[in-house]
Amino acid sequence: MIDGSRIAEFLADDLGIDMSDVEHDTPLFSSSIVDSFALVTLMMFLENEAGMRINPVDVTLDNFDTINLMVAFIERNSQ
Numbered sequence: 001m002i003d004g005s006r007i008a009e010f011l012a013d014d015l016g017i018d019m020s021d022v023e024h025d026t027p028l029f030s031s032s033i034v035d036s037f038a039l040v041t042l043m044m045f046l047e048n049e050a051g052m053r054i055n056p057v058d059v060t061l062d063n064f065d066t067i068n069l070m071v072a073f074i075e076r077n078s079q
Helices: 004-013 036-050 067-077
Strands: none
Touching: 004 036, 004 067, 036 067
């Protein structure tokens, strides 16, 4: 199962995001830390790591704005 630390590592290493002031409950998209161009890469990473498909209608701020929300979404929707 993917955890918040793994997502934070991906954001830093693969997307080049400065994670020094980012906590697991920091808004990422609504605060423009992560932009829409990185969204596709992040969704592909989450799908690969969690072994699941993410329905485009589920890609909302309520599900993906923070690392904690991403982890909770994956836990709710993993098989």
